[in-house]
Amino acid sequence: MESPVLNVHEELIARCRVGDREAHYKLYKLYSKAMFNVGYRITGNEDDAADVLQEAFISAFRSLESYRGDSAFGAWLKRIVVNKAINALNKRKYDPIPDDDRWDVAEEEAPVEYGDELTVERVKRAISQLPDGYRSVLSLYLLEGYDHQEIAEIMSITESTSKSQLNRAKAKLRESLESMGVTIKN
Amino acid sequence: MKIEDFVKQNRSAFDDKEPSDKIWKNVEASVGLQRGSWWNSLTIWRAAAVVFMVLSVYLFVQRGGAKPQRGSEIALKEFKDVEAFYVEQISEKVEMIDEFQKNEGLNGFTQDFQQLEAMYMVLKEEMHARPSQKVKDALVLNLLVRIDLLNQQLHVLEKGYKNHSDKEKKEANI
Numbered sequence: 001m002e003s004p005v006l007n008v009h010e011e012l013i014a015r016c017r018v019g020d021r022e023a024h025y026k027l028y029k030l031y032s033k034a035m036f037n038v039g040y041r042i043t044g045n046e047d048d049a050a051d052v053l054q055e056a057f058i059s060a061f062r063s064l065e066s067y068r069g070d071s072a073f074g075a076w077l078k079r080i081v082v083n084k085a086i087n088a089l090n091k092r093k094y095d096p097i098p099d100d101d102r103w104d105v106a107e108e109e110a111p112v113e114y115g116d117e118l119t120v121e122r123v124k125r126a127i128s129q130l131p132d133g134y135r136s137v138l139s140l141y142l143l144e145g146y147d148h149q150e151i152a153e154i155m156s157i158t159e160s161t162s163k164s165q166l167n168r169a170k171a172k173l174r175e176s177l178e179s180m181g182v183t184i185k186n
Numbered sequence: 187m188k189i190e191d192f193v194k195q196n197r198s199a200f201d202d203k204e205p206s207d208k209i210w211k212n213v214e215a216s217v218g219l220q221r222g223s224w225w226n227s228l229t230i231w232r233a234a235a236v237v238f239m240v241l242s243v244y245l246f247v248q249r250g251g252a253k254p255q256r257g258s259e260i261a262l263k264e265f266k267d268v269e270a271f272y273v274e275q276i277s278e279k280v281e282m283i284d285e286f287q288k289n290e291g292l293n294g295f296t297q298d299f300q301q302l303e304a305m306y307m308v309l310k311e312e313m314h315a316r317p318s319q320k321v322k323d324a325l326v327l328n329l330l331v332r333i334d335l336l337n338q339q340l341h342v343l344e345k346g347y348k349n350h351s352d353k354e355k356k357e358a359n360i
Contacts, residue, residue, distance in 0.1 A: 021219040028210055036205035046203065053205055057213045111188050118192055120199040142193050143200055170189065 009073050017064050024061060031074060032057070035081045041139040042085035043092075044132060052088055056081040078144065082154055089132055112174055115183030126176035134169035141166050218345075235298045238331050242305050245324050246312055262317035265325060272329035279336035283343065295339050302332050 009030070015023035032053060039052035060067075060080050067076055127135055140146045140154065141162075151162040178184065193200070306328045313321045 019219070021214070024214070024217065024219055025210070028213065032205050032209070033203075034201050037201040037203050040203050041200075049203070050205060050209055054209045054212050054216075057209075058216045061213070061217045111190075114187055114189065114192065118187060118189075120196050123189070123192065124200065142190065143197070173189065 010069070013064060013067070013069075013073060016061065027073075028057060031077055034074075035077060038078060038081050038139075038144060039085045039088075041127070041143060042082065042136050043088050044128065044135060048088050048092070049085070052081060052084045056084045059084070079154075082140065082144065082146075086136065086154060089136065110186070112170070113185035114177065115185055117180075117182040118177070122177060122180050122182060123173075126173050126180065129176050130169055130172055134165060134172055137162060137165040138169040138173065232295075232298050232335075235302055235331055235335060238327060239301060239305050242309055242324050242328065245320060246308060259317060261319050261322045262313060265313060265317075265322045268322075268326055269329070272326070272333065276329065276332055276336065279333065279340060283336065283339055295335065299332065299335060302328060302335070306332075 009027065012023045012027055016027060035056065036049055036053045039056070040046060040049035043049050043052060056077070060077050067073065127138060130138060136155065137151060140151050141148075146154065148159045148162040148166070151157075151166075152159045155162070157165075174184070306325065309321060309325050309328060313325060
């Protein structure tokens with residue numbers, strides 16, 4: 001059964017469309033922090049994340065009429081942020097994935113069971129140490145909730161490359177976490 | 187614990203960075219949400235048009251009984267040159283605006299513009315009947331106010347058109 005997308009900000013969006021400054025500010029306040037973090041995880045630095053956030057909100061506010069309400073507003077906005085962040089990364093000529101890894105198809109590893117030493121701080125640090133390409137795929141998959149088909153579309157890669165990069169990113173993450181003293185149970 | 191499960195359970199803790207307040211100020215300025223400057227306010231220009239119309243009527247009434255003066259023929263000739271120049275500019279801008287708003291009926295802008303145009307015709311008759319520097323100045327001012335109104339309206343329409351094309355581009359990107 002198809003259910004209409006629940007648009008919790010319908011009224012705010014309608015007010016924005018007629019140029020209500022207060023409504024724009026409320027929408028910005030609701031989403032800016034989460035979107036800043038999305039941009040930060042992909043670009044890997046706060047300056048780029050700030051530029052991405054600014055550009056994304058400007059684009060979103062200017063294109064509010066093209067937002068048809070067929071997806072949640074947050075998902076629509078997040079997609080704009082992600083696209084801008086990937087563009088910023090591409091402009092920067094980001095850390096390429098090491099050649100050996102690029103041509104070597106990664107096998108899917110058995111799920112890793114981490115010990116109790118796993119903390120948010122350690123995971124964040126390990127993610128930030130990943131090369132740009134791995135960090136983007138891992139963030140999009142693990143934290144932003146995109147599937148491989150969506151990641152492939154966002155990053156202009158194939159689905160199998162997305163899967164393979166995710167596996168490699170997870171393997172690198174595991175190495176980093178282990179070096180921080182996180183134990184592996186299996 | 188699997189990394190996927192750990193992230194899911196602690197998802198909100200991963201969004202710990204705060205954006206700077208400067209970002210909102212830049213967004214606000216770029217989207218044109220700041221209280222507009224008086225120069226860009228259509229209301230101010232409409233008010234200016236009304237003030238001008240009142241002044242024109244006053245001038246017309248005051249000079250109603252005056253006789254044509256010698257030397258005023260020069261003012262009439264000068265005026266004809268100035269008029270040709272401005273009327274050409276006005277026609278171009280009106281054409282551009284008509285292109286933009288073909289499907290719209292009368293709005294506040296059109297009404298103001300038509301009133302100014304009507305006032306112009308009255309002043310022009312006065313100029314022919316009793317040419318003078320004052321009537322000439324009023325006619326030129328009328329032309330200038332109309333050009334400003336047209337520029338303002340073009341700016342508003344262009345902004346709307348630009349936003350619309352940006353939207354289309356954005357849609358294509360999303």
